[in-house]
Amino acid sequence: MHETVRALRTLRGQWAALLLTIETPPADHWPPRQLAHTIREGDDELLVEDRAPLVLREHPAPLNLGALDTGRAVERLIFDLADTLAAAVQRTEQGDPRAWECADPSAPDSRRAAGSRAHGLHWACVWIEGRVQDEDTAPEHELDGALAAPPFEVLPLYLLHEARRTARIAEARVLRALGLDRRETPLPEPCPWCAGELTLHSAPDGPPSVTCSGGRGCSAPVPLDGWERARVWEWDDLPELIAALGLDLGI
Incomplete structure (x- = not known):
């Protein structure tokens, strides 16, 4: 039940x-579309509850x-x-x-x-x-x-x-x-701080995060994971990573 x-x-x-x-x-799953309201503050058009009808309609041109x-x-x-x-x-x-x-x-x-x-x-x-x-x-x-x-x-x-x-x-x-299922997606861009491999982690029960394979050798201003093998950008840190990569949410 x-x-x-x-x-x-x-x-x-x-x-x-x-x-x-x-x-x-x-759109690709990166950058996360959930961050749109953080990156583009003041854009009321991005409030999903205000924009979207709650009943599926016939769309002439979806x-x-x-x-x-x-x-x-x-x-x-x-x-x-x-x-x-x-x-x-x-x-x-x-x-x-x-x-x-x-x-x-x-x-x-x-x-x-x-x-x-x-x-x-x-x-x-x-x-x-x-x-x-x-x-x-x-x-x-x-x-x-x-x-x-x-x-x-x-x-x-x-x-x-x-x-x-x-x-x-x-x-x-x-x-x-929605790209919110549990998955790990390698990102096409390298880490701006150490050129290590970046991986997007998504799950249905929490916000996305990104890890860098550079570990302790990476100078990114975010903490290491519990095993101290990778730098981790949690939800609040992702806007800084997106800005460092020079990316646009495209929304």
Whole structure:
């Protein structure tokens, strides 16, 4: 359950960035695009939450087809999972704000035809998280004090496993599209201080960092790693490294 919830929250946290990436030409993973707000202070256009819609739209001319394909695939995975869970455990009546409404292609209104999918991936992730955590599965008191059947049943174990599998696949696809998956990427430029090899380290659970293979022989003004084999530029040090390399974020 905890892994599923973590993956769903990662999806929600990175979804706006993915939608913004669809409108941005593909770029190398270096320099890290996350540093744009640090390098170009005062540029309000770089605030992802303000720029990007949280619902995937039809883009007449997307600039990053890979990101668009990822967005469509992830939406399909999450929406289909919500449909599956609703069919198995949802007992609440239509119109209840807690209900997941499956798509109805025969509905005359386009929003009704889309069902709860019209609310976007954020709502789907929140709803699935509720099912995974068995929310609203206890009998409810009615006005006369009697107990009514709960709106949802407890999620069976096989669907809990399916939710975990699907959420982790979707999370991995989004992180990979954003260059935030766990990877080590050699940089084309040598270290400005010792000409050693620079390597970009990225991971889904923290900001990127860069190491120099020069170790103690490198005079860069950053500390050594725990093994004292490489100089390390952590998140706060990366702008200085980018400036020393004479690079531009290109955003």
